[in-house]
Amino acid sequence: MALTLNEICHWIDQTALSQAIQVTKWAVPTVQTIHILAIAVVASSALMIDLRLIGVFWADRPMKEVTSRFLPLVWWPLLILLATGILMIIAEPARSLKNPAFQIKMLLLIGALIVTGLFQFLQRRNASFGDLRSGPRAAAATVAIVSMLLWSSIIFAGRWIAYFA
């Protein structure tokens, strides 16, 4: 028997963990603070890579240097974001899972992951990707701008969850 979203929300809401978070007043703001700090690392690291791709920043540094410093900081904190995000869902399942802002945020996140993966793929296949003299400038700038728009939109959608609840 397939469960409806309402039933899933109700079931999560009744778990011991959800109940424990709900009665602990400081739990949700603390988890949200960790979530925001992790997104600070992700968004700022992505920004460094994106500005370098466009060429406004660190134009004299090889792309590979910038990527090896910052790309891991786009990927790894996603685990913290996932863990804290799941805790927030467990705390208030209906407020998140049934929320259009949350659903849009997840779609935008998939987009950001695809664009980041695409960048990594393009750089691996073509060593001159991101090279400001001989590399494909338009493609690099497009990837960078789409990445910046997606990460900003994810932050916006995240904040809007509170207003659709």
Place this chain on the structure above:
Amino acid sequence: MEIDRALGWLQATPIASAIAENEILFPWIESVHVLAIVLVVGTISIVDLRLLGVASLDLRVRRLMRDVIPYTWGAFAVAAVTGSLMFSSDAVHYAHNFLFRGKLVLLALAGLNMAVFHFIGTGDVQRWDTGTGRAPIAAKAAATISLLLWIAVVAFGRGIGFTMH
């Protein structure tokens, strides 16, 4: 109190009451505020982690600061403007909120820490800032204080939303 009267006047200005009354203005301003603070915290920690000797060791501290800090300031300016706009919409309540007051103190301390590091602590920067040179203990202390203060700023800021109503 005199101050409350001034804040009451601020709250009654057309811009402040528009933010207070319009349903989507506040969330939009708040979203920009979160995006800005995320970039402030993320970019300043790039410099702090270099000072601590954790990352970006291939760049000199002065070079990294010259490259990255302008983005920190730009994002901070946006955070200050959006923060002031949100404050104006409910000035009296914010001014009496413990976490809001604490956040202002933390911001002042972060500014003081930066000023001390910038005007006093970098006196011997020429001597140690060579290639992968390690920063002296005073610079590392400033970096640690900076990281802790900005983490606390995010935590206090997030807490304000939970204690205002």
